[in-house]
Amino acid sequence: xxxxxxxxxxxxxxxxxxxxxxxxxxxxxxxxxxxxxxxxxxxxxxxxxxxxxxxxxxxxxxxxxxxxxxxxxxxxxxxxxxxxxxxxxxxxxxxxxxxxxxxxxxxxxxxxxxxxxxxxxxxxxxxxxxxxxxxxxxxxxxxxxxxxxxxxxxxxxxxxxxxxxxxxxxxxxxxxxxxxxxxxxxxxxxxxxxxxx
Amino acid sequence: xxxxxxxxxxxxxxxxxxxxxxxxxxxxxxxxxxxxxxxxxxxxxxxxxxxxxxxxxxxxxxxxxxxxxxxxxxxxxxxxxxxxxxxxxxxxxxxxxxxxxxxxxxxxxxxxxxxxxxxxxxxxxxxxxxxxxxxxxxxxxxxxxxxxxxxxxxxxxxxxxxxxxxxxxxxxxxxxxxxxxxxxxxxxxxxxxxxxxxxxxxxxxxxxxxxxxxxxxxxxxxxxxxxxxxxxxxxxxxxxxxxxx
Numbered sequence: 360x361x362x363x364x365x366x367x368x369x370x371x372x373x374x375x376x377x378x379x380x381x382x383x384x385x386x387x388x389x390x391x392x393x394x395x396x397x398x399x400x401x402x403x404x405x406x407x408x409x410x411x412x413x414x415x416x417x418x419x420x421x422x423x424x425x426x427x428x429x430x431x432x433x434x435x436x437x438x439x440x441x442x443x444x445x446x447x448x449x450x451x452x453x454x455x456x457x458x459x460x461x462x463x464x465x466x467x468x469x470x471x472x473x474x475x476x477x478x479x480x481x482x483x484x485x486x487x488x489x490x491x492x493x494x495x496x497x498x499x500x501x502x503x504x505x506x507x508x509x510x511x512x513x514x515x516x517x518x519x520x521x522x523x524x525x526x527x528x529x530x531x532x533x534x535x536x537x538x539x540x541x542x543x544x545x546x547x548x549x550x551x552x553x554x555x556x
Numbered sequence: 557x558x559x560x561x562x563x564x565x566x567x568x569x570x571x572x573x574x575x576x577x578x579x580x581x582x583x584x585x586x587x588x589x590x591x592x593x594x595x596x597x598x599x600x601x602x603x604x605x606x607x608x609x610x611x612x613x614x615x616x617x618x619x620x621x622x623x624x625x626x627x628x629x630x631x632x633x634x635x636x637x638x639x640x641x642x643x644x645x646x647x648x649x650x651x652x653x654x655x656x657x658x659x660x661x662x663x664x665x666x667x668x669x670x671x672x673x674x675x676x677x678x679x680x681x682x683x684x685x686x687x688x689x690x691x692x693x694x695x696x697x698x699x700x701x702x703x704x705x706x707x708x709x710x711x712x713x714x715x716x717x718x719x720x721x722x723x724x725x726x727x728x729x730x731x732x733x734x735x736x737x738x739x740x741x742x743x744x745x746x747x748x749x750x751x752x753x754x755x756x757x758x759x760x761x762x763x764x765x766x767x768x769x770x771x772x773x774x775x776x777x778x779x780x781x782x783x784x785x786x787x788x789x790x791x792x793x794x795x796x797x798x799x800x801x
Contacts, residue, residue, distance in 0.1 A: 377573050471650035471792035472567065472657070477799070505608050505640050512643040513799075533598045542603030544635045 365391070414446075417488070419464040419481050421446045429453075429462060436460045438495040442485060442514065444468050444502055452500065460498075463488060468506040469513055475506075482514060489521050496524040503530055558617050559625070561585055562633065564673060565610045566653045570596070578606050578627060579657065580614065583670040587662045590616045590627040605630040609639055609649060609677060638681050647799070648686035650792035652676060652693050658786055659701050668700050675758040683762045687771060692753045692761045694778050699754065705781045707742055707750050718742050720777060722784045746774050 365387055372383035390398050407423075414420070415427035422428065429435060429449070439460030443449055449462050465480045477483075489497065499514055501507035515525050530548035532541055541549070563580030566587075571577050574596040579589050595602035605612050611634045618625030639645045656673065660666065676693045680686055698704040703725070710717045711726025719739030720727050727742060749766050753774075756764065766774075783789045 469795075471647055471795035472654045474791040474795070476795050505646070508640060509643060509646055516643070536599055540601065542605055542632060544604035544607070544632070544637055547637075 414464075414466075418462050419446070419466055419484070420449055420462060434459075438493060439498065440485075440488065440494045440496070441498045441500050443500050444507065444510070448500065458498075460496075465501070465510065468501055468510045470506050470509075477513065480510070482517065485514065486517055489518060489523055494523055496526060498526050498528065500528045503528075557620060558615060558628070559585075560613065560615045562611070562613055563588070564670075564677070565606055565608050565612070566657055567608060568606055574600075576606060577624065581656060581660070581670055581673060582665075583667045584665055585663060586665040587657070587660045588616075589624055589662070590614070591624045592627040592630075602627075602630055604635065605632050607635070607640065608653065609636040610634075611636065611674065611677070636677050636681055639677065645680055645686050647792070647796050648690045649677070649680060651690050651790060651796070654790050654792045655694060655697060655782065658790075659697070659703065666700065669697060672696055672700065672758070679758050679762065685762060687775070688753075688761060688764060688766070689758075691771065691775050691778060692756070692758065694782070695750065695753050696758075698778075698782075703785055704754075705778070707747055707777075722780055725781060725785070740777060740780065742777070743773070745770055746777070749774050 368387045368390065369380065369383045372378055372386050373380055375383075378386070390401075411423040412421050413423070415422045415430055416425060417430045418427060420427040420429060424431070436459050439458075440463055441452065441458055441460055442463045442465060443452070444465055444467060446464050449464065452458055452462075463481065463485050465482065465485070467475055467480050469475055469477065469480065485497075488494065497514070497518060499511040501510045511527055518525050529552045530545070531552055532538065532545065532549050538546070561582045561584055563582035565578055566581055567579040569577045569579075571591070574594045576592045576595050577589055578592050579587065581587055592602060592606055594600055595606050604610070610632055613629075613631045613633060614627060615629040616625040616627050639649050652673070656669070660669065672693065676689055679689050683689065695704065705720070706726035707720060709715065709727060710729035710732050711724055712732040713729060715729040715731075717727040717729040717733070718741060719730075719733060720742050721733065721736055721739050723736070728736065728739070733739065745766075749764070749770055752764050753761065779790070779793055
């Protein structure tokens with residue numbers, strides 16, 4: 360009976376990304392040795408997030424309220440809007456503490472051969488926000504790859520009729536890297552985007 | 557076994573946390589898939605070399621018959637960056653990628669298709685009318701893989717005809733077409749454009765200047781033919797239509 364419970368936990372844990380059977384086994388025995396309250400805390404957090412989490416009706420960030428904590432924060436700069444592909448991107452940008460505006464999550468990126476057309480993303484909602492709100496700058500922070508770049512170009516085209524400044528996050532070399540190992544495309548983008556110091 | 561070859565990236569599919577499955581068209585191995593470890597991480601040694609359309613020299617490790625060898629190295633020969641930088645060019649290039657992925661089986665080398673793709677990407681990079689190049693690619697590609705539509709004469713008896721039948725992939729004369737419904741009418745101008753696009757060299761094809769209507773007419777026939785063979789429309793074509801519409 361005991362073996363069945365542990366086995367069940369291991370099987371469930373292997374459903375998580377990057378968790379193989381061995382790691383799942385290690386985690387299962389760690390959970391077994393944890394204080395009961397800590398283990399219940401993890402279980403409660405998982406149940407709570409599955410029951411209460413949904414998308415913010417304005418920016419499509421993940422929230423448990425009608426508006427996410429960023430949209431409902433009056434101290435955020437409402438003139439700047441940062442467009443990202445996924446809600447997880449917001450957490451990374453927030454961690455950098457270098458942006459105090461609002462966000463808009465597209466919930467994906469355009470991909471013609473995968474059938475990801477503009478109507479499957481939240482692009483129409485973005486245009487509506489620009490049309491109705493007092494946004495002065497839209498910063499496109501989609502991934503620096505072909506899909507992200509195409510999405511950025513498409514949004515720029517769609518926002519042309521509006522008097523809004525559209526910017527793209529900079530390309531370049533990662534901090535701590537070595538120029539010697541940079542590929543020519545990254546390096547040429549870094550040179551194109553150079554700035555005076 | 558470590559293998560080394562030249563290839564063009566056609567598609568990448570995210571796998572796991574930061575990995576990619578990369579599909580290449582190569583000259584000597586045909587269509588192959590390879591597993592790349594962590595290229596989505598900012599400091600990955602693969603850099604931008606796995607972006608679609610990149611022409612590179614690749615090394616991969618795995619048994620000869622393994623379905624998914626591991627990519628160990630990728631050095632860019634030419635990135636075809638300007639195609640990716642233009643929304644219009646990349647959307648057209650997506651049609652080329654999708655048709656190639658749909659018609660060619662894995663590990664079936666076809667050096668002519670590889671050369672055609674390379675030439676068409678070079679032409680796309682230097683020209684501003686991608687639509688004619690995409691149609692040129694589709695026609696030449698279909699011919700190389702044995703699925704070209706026959707528009708110049710009846711597919712059964714060789715006599716002249718102007719009605720194209722999707723079910724036969726060919727024009728049929730009045731006698732041979734008896735009892736078969738719903739042909740598509742082929743005008744002399746469309747036939748001439750089709751012949752030109754079939755015979756002209758890829759790097760010179762931009763000299764052909766058909767009207768938009770004529771090019772669309774031929775494009776529709778080719779796309780209907782592809783849709784009939786694949787039993788599904790090209791997703792990238794629907795995408796382009798949704799954007800232009």
